[in-house]
Amino acid sequence: MRSLWRISALLASAAVALAGCGQTKTGDGEEQTTTVNRTEEKVDEEKVRLEALDPSAYGNVEGLNLEAGTYISVIGKASGGDFWDKVKEGAEKAVSDINEALGYKGEDRVRMVYSGPSEAGDVDEQVNILDEELARYPQAVGISIIDSQSGDVQFDLAAENGISVVTYDSLSNYQNVMAKISTDNDAAGAEAADHLAETMGDTGEVLIFAHDSRSLTTQERVDGFAQKMQADHPGITVGNTYYLDELEELKQTIADEINGGTYAREGQEAAPIEDEGNRVAAEDISDEEAMDYIFAKNPDATAIYGTSGEAVMAAVENTQRLEKEDMSIVGFDATEEEAQALEDGLVEGLIAQNPYGMGYATVVACSRAILEIGNEAEVDSGYIWITADNMEDPEVAAMLY
Incomplete structure (x- = not known):
């Protein structure tokens, strides 16, 4: 079984002990120093989600020296909803990290547009969106396929125009997909x-x-x-x-x-x-x-x-x-x-699952495909088993969406 959720690694950074000193006056006016010890659990939710990705290279933007103005299209199964909002959030963060790392501002910024059917699971609308996005000539497309039998014609067109295709969450058996990012x-x-x-x-x-x-x-x-x-x-x-x-x-x-x-x-x-x-x-x-x-x-x-x-x-x-x-x-x-x-x-x-990580890794995989620096065929986005007993643990709660 591939790596699931590296809880042990996260637990080490979850608890931060804080100590403080305070001064109070006694009844006779003398100052008395007291020490208060307290422990607060803090978790960097983004770190939790990105550390779940395997290989770990898909959780950062190191070496992704994209040209100014690069355009990446990410398409989901729906335009919104708890899961897809997290995918979009992760993808947006990856693009933000790339622009920050490269110092791009204004029109030079790398752009990413997330889109999906207004009605979740609408195959025809998703195919239409894919057609529209390909007509805008992005350098790469990341897509969660609603119907595994759809999209091959569009993928052929993408290949003819040098547009890289990455699939995430719901995959395709199309042979020229650059990377597949999903839960195991x-x-x-x-x-x-x-x-x-x-x-x-x-x-x-x-x-x-x-x-x-x-x-x-x-x-x-x-x-x-x-x-x-x-x-x-x-x-x-x-x-x-x-x-x-x-x-x-x-x-x-x-x-x-x-x-x-x-x-x-x-x-x-x-x-x-x-x-x-x-x-x-x-x-x-x-x-x-x-x-x-x-x-x-x-x-x-x-x-x-x-x-x-x-x-x-x-x-x-x-x-x-x-x-x-x-x-x-x-x-x-x-x-x-x-x-x-x-x-x-x-x-x-x-x-x-880890939709935030999926979105982030999709942008990374698209970027790697554009730069022709190689991709893993499959990227494990990670998962965790949640129950009523552990759902309030900070490192577990970070995976709720």
Whole structure:
């Protein structure tokens, strides 16, 4: 397993002891000196996030002597949100560090523009953004691919025009990508499996809520989790995997079963619906009914594993709505909503990624590609396992987003 989170290195710099002296007067007017010792924990959050990167060269801008006015485009899966805001923040800091190191000001400054679809996960809009950015002729593009099957035509065009391509977070198998920056999703999924198995007492059934069916990232997280359960926790059954972007297809299945008499809505009896005017259509099924169907079809499930913040919160919201308080939930990301659910005891633990580090490393990798000084094929952005017990530790809290 590649390096996860170098906590031991961080702990050494986390605590700073402070001592102070004060003078007070006694009742007879004489001064009395007292010494007050106190300890305050301080953590440089940026340092924490950048030290998680492996290789460490991607956490600094040394030797990146870019030409004045260099333009780098960074594209995410969404224009905003907890995770993507941190990616943007990290990328902006890297560019700021480059300009400071090179003394660039005004029009000479190296520029970086972050952009993403207004609706998270919109493949068509992301491809359009990529087209628009390539038309501006950046020296390099860093992109988190929504659909692993999209973008190859644009990447060919980039190569023809000497534009370097780096992928981060959600990757592509395109052969000319200069570097891939991401969480070690196989290892992270396996770690989540170990922790969940302990919570489950190594017995029971777990469902997987996956955030999409199109990215390599999702498949790695699903496979890493399922394979670890199968290999080391045979008493646990990994049940069905439900992809949140296939909810509309699931609604069609539900409608077909209702019409065929093999499934009934709450409060109704299952019976074939012969009258065309009374038949149920997919658009008649709500998101809540789709979730009701999932739980009805998996009555023995006692745990859920979510591959993203969206998937984790879908599990939390619907288990609470259905009053399934005994359901154990773990998954990826550490958004504000998830952190609150963790604190409230609704989630057992979370794999916190390092979006700030991803953004920073993406700019570094793009810069290295522009300068033709070589890149690692894969850069591990790091992760950490967060629970209610450790989430307030400063070096752990630094990874919340």
